[in-house]
Amino acid sequence: MNAPAESTRSTPQSKARLRLWLRLLGVTRKIENELRDKLRREHDTTLPRFDVMSALHRHPDGLRMSELSGVLKVSNGNVTGIVDRLTEEGLVERVAVPGDRRAMMARLTERGQTVFIGQAAEHEAWIDGLFAEMDADEARIFANRLGELAELLETRGETQ
Amino acid sequence: MNAPAESTRSTPQSKARLRLWLRLLGVTRKIENELRDKLRREHDTTLPRFDVMSALHRHPDGLRMSELSGVLKVSNGNVTGIVDRLTEEGLVERVAVPGDRRAMMARLTERGQTVFIGQAAEHEAWIDGLFAEMDADEARIFANRLGELAELLETRGETQ
């Protein structure tokens, strides 16, 4: 508790970390932009729609709306809108949760599954291409290190 | 040219790279959310506003609107709106570019600089805290590797 005046002074260390953060952000945006572009042009869909369908595909029994927003790290109100649109298009359906009339499960329709599988295969190939310069071992090391970081951010977030 | 049927098959390699991408995305979102929250609560501003001011601070003579959107990796129309609002608040000003009446430079006002400096010091300290688990050397290695990746994505993007 009560951090000792958590210095706001700039040090070589904090500069190095800031630089890392800016790189992380830059690379992520660049890749997101490429994926967005490809999804729009080749599958007439958007990144948020794809993200929702992807999360639902990993959970065939469906996810509660709040679980969905938790997984995607976006707000509750946000997923409401995206699921609305996907529902209109017949790709996703809302299912009542027995025993809790407040809750709703979102899950892929049969058509949603078919559509998603087509998108997902290409998506994976695009990523594979974008990271081609990095061999699988290095990718694994990177991913593991980021995983540790993510876990730390997660637990720290809860405490705060 | 003409990649040999650029396979859409899923391999252990592509899985590893996909996993890396998802981690990258997850960590970036998590950090963005924390920063957004802190900027809102402690400086009554938003991440996009901060990003624009940050870019302008790194270029004291100002940036053309198109350079600004290029640096931030967002669309032209996007920065128009953000600069509009920052201008209304007296933090940024548009300056005509001598010799090209189509172009506009955006730059921080004196007040914008003062305000930004206050935000930036804390921002750097927040990042420092979020990446505390990672020592400076590791941060440098990570940043360099991401830099190589970014460069590759950049050059590849142009060709495509």
Place this chain on the structure above:
DNA sequence: ACCGCATACTTCAACCTTAAAATATTTGTC
């Protein structure tokens, strides 16, 4: 059974974001 608080979701206003169309200006070509 009632009450108060918590939970799950939706709605809302404001802002962010994109892609495409529109506007204004420059540049190259004849």
Place this chain on the structure above:
DNA sequence: GACAAATATTTTAAGGTTGAAGTATGCGGT
């Protein structure tokens, strides 16, 4: 110099995103 193509920016329509307010339901204590 006129004109077509290119460039820099803004505008527009549609969708995405947030935080806060609103609605409905659940839950625990009395």
